[in-house]
Amino acid sequence: MAKLIYILRIHYVMLISNLLIFVLAIGVASCFLINLLSYENNVYFTNYEIIKNYLDSSHLFIQMISIIVSMMIFSNSFSEKNDNYSIFLFRKGYSKSYYLLSKIIVILTIIFIYLLVSFELFILVGKAKNLYFNFEFIYLNIYFKIFIISIFFGFLCLFFQQLIKSIYALIISFSLYICSLIILNLEYNIKKVIGLFIILIDNYIFINGLFHSIFVLVCLLSLNLYIYNKKDL
Numbered sequence: 001m002a003k004l005i006y007i008l009r010i011h012y013v014m015l016i017s018n019l020l021i022f023v024l025a026i027g028v029a030s031c032f033l034i035n036l037l038s039y040e041n042n043v044y045f046t047n048y049e050i051i052k053n054y055l056d057s058s059h060l061f062i063q064m065i066s067i068i069v070s071m072m073i074f075s076n077s078f079s080e081k082n083d084n085y086s087i088f089l090f091r092k093g094y095s096k097s098y099y100l101l102s103k104i105i106v107i108l109t110i111i112f113i114y115l116l117v118s119f120e121l122f123i124l125v126g127k128a129k130n131l132y133f134n135f136e137f138i139y140l141n142i143y144f145k146i147f148i149i150s151i152f153f154g155f156l157c158l159f160f161q162q163l164i165k166s167i168y169a170l171i172i173s174f175s176l177y178i179c180s181l182i183i184l185n186l187e188y189n190i191k192k193v194i195g196l197f198i199i200l201i202d203n204y205i206f207i208n209g210l211f212h213s214i215f216v217l218v219c220l221l222s223l224n225l226y227i228y229n230k231k232d233l
Helices: 002-015 018-038 047-077 086-091 096-129 137-164 168-183 188-194 210-230
Strands: none
Touching: 002 096, 018 047, 018 096, 047 096, 047 137, 047 168, 086 096, 096 137, 096 210, 137 168, 137 210, 168 188
């Protein structure tokens, strides 16, 4: 346990930078602004319709921002500049697998805290704008799915980062996310097939279910682990 705590502390120290703080601050500020702009009172709508419209209007933008934040964190964390301290840890006896997995744990913790803050902002804005707005489990469930899909595209960005080692990894990953939004407009059977390889969420539901989505994450993580173990550092 002491060994794990030590390497996690090293990762936190090395990852917390001005750029990371800037990215997280912009992400949180953007989510807050989107929540404010998404809430619209209309005398012709019931409270249920107003709140549903608030959720529907903010959800896609919050998801997009969260995915971008996740990809930027993964891409920056494993850039040549921010990953060179790995040599120091390897010399202390840590394996590549232990190093990679522990670093990913730290990154996922940062993304989780970021989304938790974003979720709190969603709730606070809703309560401030509407006295009848109350916490519902479905809101937490939706943000959990945003967390899952953010991890997926973060892993995907890490995959391309390891292959090409450039900013294009971020561009390629985000382009695939845009493609995934387009795919959601296709027939259901086509979405099911493509959803075997890319995590798709349609109407707040995983196209192929939660367990398949977790399976895809594990496969992509294993692929990243394999590439990291094979490359020369």
